[in-house]
Every structure is written in structure tokens, then in C-alpha cells.
Amino acid sequence: MIRSLPNGRPYIWSFNLFVLLYFVFLFAPLVVTCVLAFNNSDFPSLPWHGFSLDWFLSPGPDRVGVFHDSQNLRAIVTSVETAVCVSALSVLVGTCASFLFEQEEFRFKGALYMLMLAPLVIPGVILGISQLLAANSVGAFLEDTVGWDVEWLRPSFWLVVIGQFSFIATFVTLVVSARLRKFDRSLEEAALNLGANRFEVIRYITLPFLRPAIVGAAAVSFLMSFENFNTTLFLVGSEPTLPINLYLQVRDGSTPVINSISFLLIVGTSILVLFNVYLGRKDGER
Amino acid sequence: MSASGMKQSRLAFWLFLAPVLGWLLLLIVLPHLDMLYMSLRSGSFSHPGWTLTNYQAFFEEPIYWLTFARTAGYAVITTAITLVLGLPVAFYIAKVVRPGLSGALMVLLLLPFWVSELVRVYGWMILLRESGVINFFLLRLGIIDTPIEMLYNDATMIMGLVYTSMLFMVVPLVSVMESLDDSLVEAAYDLGASRLCIWRTIIIPHSKPGITSGCIVVFMLSLGNYLTPNLMGGKNSLWFTEQIYNQFIASFNWNQGSAFGFLLLALSSVIVWAGLKLTRQKLGEVAS
């Protein structure tokens, strides 16, 4: 049954097999995608024609490798810029929210907390269209009343940032709050007692304590933003993010360059995830 | 914080409150009120004003409400399959495998889900399509003579949805099962309970919070998914999010799209609310 109880061999082996199959199911599409990125073929499919780096390095004109594919490269840059902005904004506001909900008492706190959780149960598509509508309404309002034509209230880079931020901040709040809840409030009192004011307490005591959670939340925000599709779909303007750009390519028929981009994404993501896990371990040792 | 500590932190309080209020009011409350407003406005320029026609259209046009019902039904099926698959996997990681290995398995489990959903769906596409890897092997092995199109049907789409949302079931299940005290299972075993009985009386009741939060999230994600049904399902827009997309981007009928969006939001809220009520939990507990 569990580790400490005697288990029959068939039980253990069938369980092992089940979990093995599960992991095969989990990794099969990724592994196949990565492998086919190196196939010397014009199509992302078997048979295997030999190893090739064409879909990474070839400058064209027949095969354009990802490092020469300006459109995809631009999408990657856009995605990175978006993710950096979103995670910075989310960490800032999410940390404020954690302090607000964990350390302050005020009326309507419960209601505001529920509102903070709302993005968890709002489908991403809905979040996208509602942001689009609101931005459009506000833009129209500003143009009608003040005569301003606010560029970024139309589908654009900043609208994507705002849309993604609106739900990623909730995840940051939850991660940082969980750590803040473990914080020993007597450390704050000790710091006050030693002459620190409220901001010095936060600066020297609370924030250093929260740092692992904040760094972890930033990494998670980055990934969430980088891979977001549903919300971004409605808000994206003339500069598509990578998932949007890939979607357009996949829909219109695929070339192995998508595989090579996927390979880079998988490797990059793995590094970020392992880095996050390493941080978590270090945090656990404290 | 004590009374005199409070006095000093008024400034801090406002500094914390301002950005949070800005976020929640401007980016969550306002847009959804706007969506509700839009859904109740007429789209035609000749007769502007309040109207229920957008909702009427939904009920009168079978393609709309059938898609809606189909989406909800398939989301439920997806959730059920995910749960059935997720329970043993989570149990294996939390309680069966060596403790040293369970951390590594957890990382392996997480890894695919941080890769963009698009990459994962694309992986399935090159595996399953007519010229795909699986067909290639089946032909080579002589199991089939002509390639089979395995994409673009409901079963594949559901498999894709299960794959996409698996993580959000397994992770809460693992964490809730890790909190189960081994000695409870040992005690039940010692008192003569069978495996099935232990699952029924100890493990499942203990895992309830994890099951609830896993199911809610998976249901939500499936309901609101666009990519997987669009790329792996049939070509004829039979997922409700696709209808919303069509209204917004193709037909440019924002009022109709808002009504659809609001209906989807209402459905997901009702299901989440009902799930919480049935299991007597609070959203706050499930989220943390």
C-alpha cells in the first residue's frame, strides 16, 4: 500500500508500469518534437534522413533556420520583453497585496481577498475579451471627452502586458503570502524594539525573508507570461508574442523551424524550472 | 500588529492598498462590468440601446447553445478522466516511491507544463496526424496499410485537454497526499482494512481538498481552453471559446461576443461555486 507496508510484487510492478506509461505519455510529444528538430528533412515527420542543424543555423533561402528567421526572432524578443514587464509588475503589486492581506486589518478585507482570487476562476479567454472591451471603452471615452488618442489602449504590447498582469499578480500574491504566513512576527517586533521604523522593518527584515518566494514568483510569472496564449490572443497588436506567432504558423501548415523553436523553448524552460527548484531546495534548508 | 504599531503603519497601509485597489478595480471589476454592459447593448447603429437580443440569439440558435452544452459536457468528462488518472500518479509520488525519488519525479512532472501549451499541442500533432510519427511506425510494423488520421476528432481533443490540464490535478493531489500521516494508513491496515477500503475510508476523504481544487482548476482550464480544441478538434468551431473568438475577431460583433463571454463566465462561476458548496470548502482554502 505505502512504503512502510508489505506490498506484493505484482502490485508494485503494475504500479511502476502505470507510472512509467504515464511519464511516456507526458514526454512523448516533447521528445518527438525535439528529435525532429534535428532531422535533415523539409517536413517535421519521419523517416529519419540524418542529423542536421539546418533548422537552427541555415540562412536560407530553402531552409531558414530559427536564428535567421527574423519574424520568429522578433516574436521571441517581444515575448521576453512582455514577460519581463509582466513579472516585474506582478511581483511589485503581488508583494504589496501579500502585505496587505497578511499584515493589515481593514474593513472589506474578506471581500477584497475574494476579488483577488477571482482571476483564478475566470477563464483566460474571458479575461482577454473583457480587457479588450474595457480598454476600448476607456480609449473611446478619452477620445470623446478629452480628445486624447491613447495608442496603447488598442490591441498592443502594453495591453498584452496589462492583460497578463491582471491574473499573474494573483499567483504572485498566493506564493508570497504563503511564505509571509510563515514569518515570525516577533522578528518585526524585535526590529521595532531595536529602533527600526515600519519601512526599515520591511526593508531589512521582511523582504530578505521573502526573497526566495519573490524570486520564485518572478520566475513563475515569467514562464506564465511567456507561454500565455488565451488572454494574449485578444489583446495582441502588430507585434505578436511567440505563442501567437507559432499558432499562426501551425495553423497554416508547419515546417521544422517550429520544432527547433520548440526545442529552444523546452531547453530554456527546463533551465528556468530547475533553477527555481534549486532555489526552493535552498529555501527548504534554511 | 498592535495598536501603537498600527498608528505608524497607516502610511504603509495606503501604500499597499493603492496598487492592489488599482489592479482589482481597474483590471478585474471594471472590465467585467463593461462586458456585462456590452452584452446588454444592441450592436446595430440604427437601434442603439438596452436589449436582450444577444442572449436571445444564444437560446434561439441551436448551434450556440449546443456548443455551449457540448463544451460543458466535455469539460466535465475531461475533469473526470484527469482525476482518475491523477489519483494513482499522485499517490505513487507521495506515498509509494522512495522519498528521494519523489522530488525528482515531481520536477519531471512539472517540466512539460511550463513549456508553452502550443509546443505541447504541436508535439501531439506531429505524433498523431496522417503523416505523423505514430502512423509511420504502424505502417513500418505492418499493423496498418494506409495511414489513419488520428487528429481532428473528439476523442483526440479530449486526450489533448487531459494532457494539457493534468498538472493542475496532480500537483494539489500530491501535496494533499503528502500531508496524510502514514500511520493512519498503517493503522487501518493493522485493523484489517483491505486496499479498497483504505482508499475509500482514509485516502479519498483525506484528499478531498486537493481533489476539489484540482477538479475546479481542470474544469476551468478545459472550459476556457481555445488552443487545444482549435488545433486538435474538428475544424468546425465546436468549442464555445471558438464561438467567442469568431464573434469578436471574425464577425466583429462585440455585443454578441460579450454575451457569450458572460455566459461562459457564469457557467464556470456556478460550477466552481457548486463544487465548493458540495465539498463545504472556501475558495480561499482551496487556493492556498
Added chain:
Amino acid sequence: MEAMTNDLSLRSLTKRFGDFVAVDDISLDVPTGSFFSILGPSGCGKTTLLRMVAGFEEPTSGTISIRGRDMANVLPNERPVNLVFQHLALFPMMTVAENIAFGLRRRGVRKDESRTRAEAMLERVGLPGYGDKRIAQLSGGQRQRVAIARCLVLEPSVLLLDEPLGALDLKLREQMKVELKKLQAKVGTTFIYITHDQSEALVMSDRVAVMNRGRFEQVGTPQELYGQPATPFVARFVGDNNAWAGTVESAADGEVVLRTDEGFVFRARGMEGCGAGSRVNLYLRPEAMRLDPKDTSNLNMFRVTLKAILFDGANSRLLTVTEQGHELLVRLPQNRTFDNLEPGREFAVGWNPSSGICFVEDGADCRGLDGEDA
């Protein structure tokens, strides 16, 4: 004039939480440079009292002044008091030296200057060269000293200590008691020490206040509390005591003759209100009883049977029982005359009337042998 010699003065200090009165009209003066303890069971209000002095709680009424300066509306980070927390609250994200320098830096002392002063302070508490260690690398006793050093480096008027020895194991606690007392004598800062452990309070303090239900029962030197408890609570709480319930037969000049409920007739000291006919409790220390005394003149005498030997080195006691089944603790004399005792043996017990104290019955159950946690 009086205020100048007192580091801390409380006047009618009261703290209510809703209907509950945590601290009830307490007045107190703590002279400069003394080691003052507040002793009481958990929940008696001592921590609330301390937190009011530190500024973490606001008094409902009454005043707190430190070196003659009124503390009303003075924020906790501006008070000339420092607090050693129950669980020390050392900052885990900083080194030892950074912990100690934290308060100095907040006062605007330059970095190298505060580092030097932190090192000097570490030397004073017997941890030279520990500055670069992390908190997690220290032992329990070392953490204790760092927590105290962190406060003392700020040269506070008053150092508050909130049961800081509670988390240590017994052996280390005994050792730290002596160290704390020596340290206080060396630095001369006023210490206000809160504890529920009577031995900590008695060993270290110049004066002790015994606190119960938000009030001070008695304030005095350890000797006074032990020898002349002012209330039955103090008699039960400070040190071990045997107790009898009984009725006063006659009273004169502070001495009473009482008949215990088992029928013994004893002479003892009577406190206020112990008139003839009143119900009283008689308290008698284990060391007041002599086993098989040779000279029985002027002693109260009765017989007991040995039930068990509670061996504890120099603090060994005998659990004895009277014919009526009343259990009594008697200290085992250290002169080896009673080396080979066997349960069942009978003794004559004698005690001097001046060492037994009678209080009017206060409703508390006094039949327990141990007064602690009353």
C-alpha cells in the same frame, strides 16, 4: 526626586481586552541598576505588562514612565527599553554581528563604528570572534547571549526579558541563570525579567513581584517571599509547601492554635484575619520539619509513615503520610543519619511554630503537595 532613582515607574496601570482584565491597576517602582523579576503562572498578565512597557500594547489606563519620562504616545522604536524575546527573535538572515549592529545602524551609527561596538559587545558576553557566524550555527546558550548583546549594545535604560530561558534544556538553564546574574552585575543595567519559573526568579533577582490574575500579590526580596509570604497564593507558588486545612481554636499576638481537619492541634503564625473559629490553611515548608528530633520542647509533634523516597541529590525529599492519609513532603537531612530508609518506617516529626503560616482559606485547593501552577 523619587523618580530620579527609579528606572521604571508604573502608576495604576490597567489593560483590558474586552471584558477580560489582563493587568489590573498595577503600580510599581524599579530602582536603578536592579535585577527585578515578575513571577507568575501563565496567563497572569505578566507578558501583557511587559509588552506595554515595550510599547507593543497600549495601556487602557494608567501611566508608564522610564527614568521619569512619560511613555504615553512614545512609539516602540523610540523607547529607551529593549526586549529580549521569549524565542529570542534573532534575525536569521543576518550574521551575529549584523544582528547586534542592527539597532546601532538604525540610530545612524556609521557601519565600521557599529561593527566595532558589536565586536566589543560580543567580547563582553563571552563570544569574541563570533561576529561572522550565522544564527543557525550557534548553540542555544550562545543565541541567548547574542539576543542580550543585541539589546545591551544600545545601552537601554531598562532591559526587558520575556522568559528567555524557557526554550533551553534544564542543564543549560541552570548555567544561564548564574551567567545572567553575573552579566547584570557587570553591566549594571536594570533588568526586568519575566518568568513562571520560581527558581529563576529567586536565584537571579534583587526583588521579585509575584503576579496573579493581573495583580501583584507581593513584592519583595526572594528571602521575604520565601520566608514571609504575604498571601496564600505566594505561599503555594514560591517554593514547595505542605498544606493543611483546619479551624482556629484561639489566636493571640499573631500566634494561633489550630485544629487541622484530621485532628492535630498545632501552634503556628497566624496572618491577618485568622481569628478564633475561622477556617484557615496552614502552610509548612518541607525543610521546616525535623525527623525524630531529640529535643521536642516547644515543637509541634506528630507521627508519619514513609511512603517513598524522592531522591534528588541535595534536594532529596521523603514522601510521607499521616495516619489519616494526608501526604506530606519532608526534606531528607543531608547528614547521612537516614541513609538506609525503607518505605513503611515510622517517624516522629517536629516543627517550630514560627515556621508554619496560617492564611484564611481562599477557596483554592491547597491539598496538593506542590504549589506550582496553582
